Amino acid sequence: MRLAQHMAVASDRVRATAIEATEFPELSRSYRVQAVPKIVINDRVQFEGALPEAQFLDAVLRAAGSGSS
Amino acid sequence: MPLLNDRDREAVRTELAKMRGPVKLVVFSQALSSTADLCQQNEALVREVAELSDQITVEVLNLAIDRDRAEAYGVADVPAIVVEGARDYGIRFLGIPSGYEFSNLIDSMIVASSGETSLSDATKTSLQALETDIDIKVFSTPT
Numbered sequence: 076m077r078l079a080q081h082m083a084v085a086s087d088r089v090r091a092t093a094i095e096a097t098e099f100p101e102l103s104r105s106y107r108v109q110a111v112p113k114i115v116i117n118d119r120v121q122f123e124g125a126l127p128e129a130q131f132l133d134a135v136l137r138a139a140g141s142g143s144s
Numbered sequence: 145m146p147l148l149n150d151r152d153r154e155a156v157r158t159e160l161a162k163m164r165g166p167v168k169l170v171v172f173s174q175a176l177s178s179t180a181d182l183c184q185q186n187e188a189l190v191r192e193v194a195e196l197s198d199q200i201t202v203e204v205l206n207l208a209i210d211r212d213r214a215e216a217y218g219v220a221d222v223p224a225i226v227v228e229g230a231r232d233y234g235i236r237f238l239g240i241p242s243g244y245e246f247s248n249l250i251d252s253m254i255v256a257s258s259g260e261t262s263l264s265d266a267t268k269t270s271l272q273a274l275e276t277d278i279d280i281k282v283f284s285t286p287t
Binding site for chain 1: 179182218221223227229233234235236237238239240241242244245248249251252255256259260261262263264267268270271272274275276277278279280281282283284285286
């Protein structure tokens, strides 16, 4: 969540929501959360586990459609 | 019963001393729902944190009553927390931020208080060039 929230502050375009998976089981099921942290960007790009900043950014850019998916 | 012990409180107070401006925590609850207990705990936690810095204000809203505000913030579930600095940067917490997410809540307040992030210049430049809205969901569990 740390990188996501810093990105939210850095750009008006970015919103970051931390979701406590056990308190929202239906939401977690609908996003097929099996391991945490699980990151879902624009319901389009998703990954599990922490990524370094550059790779996280790459995932954001892929979700934005400006990279290969 | 307080949720934070004395040692936690001191550690959080020290962290929050890094804040550089006011932050508002907008809490969404709903008393008459299956999540009423969670909402109550969430509110209690936020109030305990807010006591640790003069820079923090808290506003508690009801999801069922304050529908316009909830819609404006894009909040559809409770308990939820919106972390606002000089403006709404889009930082949301769904569920009680405990464990690792509690540290992130504190960090988000420090970042929102100044609007300054620890991201590299290259990352900031890329983010500022975004032409589409980006919604990042981070699922976690208390550890």
